[in-house]
Amino acid sequence: MQIILEDIKKSFKVYRRPEGKWGLLRGAFMRNVEKVEALAGISFSIQEGELVGYIGPNGAGKSTTVKIMSGILTPDSGKCWIIGRTPWKERVSHVSQIGVVFGQRSQLFWDVPVADSFDVLKDMYGISAGDYRSRLNQLTGVLGVDSLLQTPVRQLSLGQRMRCELAAALLHRPRILFLDEPTIGLDAVSKLAIRGFLKEENQRNGVTMVLTTHDMDDMEALCQRVMVIGRGRLLYDGRLSGLQKKYAPEVVMKVNTDEMIAAMYNDLALV
Numbered sequence: 159m160q161i162i163l164e165d166i167k168k169s170f171k172v173y174r175r176p177e178g179k180w181g182l183l184r185g186a187f188m189r190n191v192e193k194v195e196a197l198a199g200i201s202f203s204i205q206e207g208e209l210v211g212y213i214g215p216n217g218a219g220k221s222t223t224v225k226i227m228s229g230i231l232t233p234d235s236g237k238c239w240i241i242g243r244t245p246w247k248e249r250v251s252h253v254s255q256i257g258v259v260f261g262q263r264s265q266l267f268w269d270v271p272v273a274d275s276f277d278v279l280k281d282m283y284g285i286s287a288g289d290y291r292s293r294l295n296q297l298t299g300v301l302g303v304d305s306l307l308q309t310p311v312r313q314l315s316l317g318q319r320m321r322c323e324l325a326a327a328l329l330h331r332p333r334i335l336f337l338d339e340p341t342i343g344l345d346a347v348s349k350l351a352i353r354g355f356l357k358e359e360n361q362r363n364g365v366t367m368v369l370t371t372h373d374m375d376d377m378e379a380l381c382q383r384v385m386v387i388g389r390g391r392l393l394y395d396g397r398l399s400g401l402q403k404k405y406a407p408e409v410v411m412k413v414n415t416d417e418m419i420a421a422m423y424n425d426l427a428l429v
């Protein structure tokens with residue numbers, strides 16, 4: 159198994175101001191401390207080359223799991239091995255094997271051209287000049303961002319930025335890619351492009367992927383296996399079809415809205 163999590167628990171301390179009219183004033187001297195249990199004992203394992211969907215409602219603990227697997231957060235207890243390493247203990251060697259994309263955050267420098275961020279990543283990961291050139295050509299070509307390399311990140315649209323984020327996460331040829339809501343806020347055309355790219359990268363290069371999303375079309379297009387988390391606990395781990403059969407047994411018609419809208423944009427020559 160390439161990814162193993164065993165009984166991972168994580169809670170956060172949150173400080174709350176006393177309520178009421180004088181709460182603001184009293185809060186300057188005393189605060190109530192509360193414990194939020196984000197993960198209450200999560201266990202799963204993932205094989206090399208799998209593309210697994212990780213879904214659940216807001217606040218269920220998805221991002222916390224991704225942050226622990228990426229080595230950004232340390233859990234309170236439990237065990238985690240990613241390619242045989244414990245992420246938060248062997249961070250440097252761990253990050254060379256993984257790529258991470260957070261849909262709501264950027265790993266690119268905001269004010270400088272995209273190419274400058276890529277150059278920094280090249281040095282950070284110690285990618286040789288030849289390998290960097292060929293990988294950059296390949297990724298920018300497939301993702302359609304070659305013409306954007308000299309544009310400052312702040313001038314990119316969300317969809318353009320997300321394609322650049324994907325290229326940045328894959329420059330060093332990681333074996334595992336963690337994706338936290340990579341299609342959030344994107345239009346139908348960009349969503350389809352990113353799904354197509356992820357599928358190709360998984361199938362052709364065998365990159366293992368864990369995909370967090372609220373978009374069921376992402377799930378259907380990409381994931382055969384789905385893990386459902388709720389209140390920090392794993393509630394389901396199995397085939398997407400099993401989940402659909404259980405919770406939507408009587409669906410009679412399915413309209414793929416993303417594909418419909420993408421076709422409409424194409425017809426209107428809007429892309």
Ligand SMILES: Nc1ncnc2c1ncn2[C@@H]1O[C@H](COP(=O)(O)OP(=O)(O)OP(=O)(O)O)[C@@H](O)[C@H]1O
Binds near residue numbers: 194
């Ligand atoms: N740094 C933090 N400090 C305090 N509480 C936190 C922190 N990070 C997460 N939490 C809490 O932990 C719980 C799980 O949060 P998490 O971000 O993992 O959920 P999520 O499933 O990714 O949600 P969403 O779908 O909204 O992104 C939530 O109750 C959240 O408020």
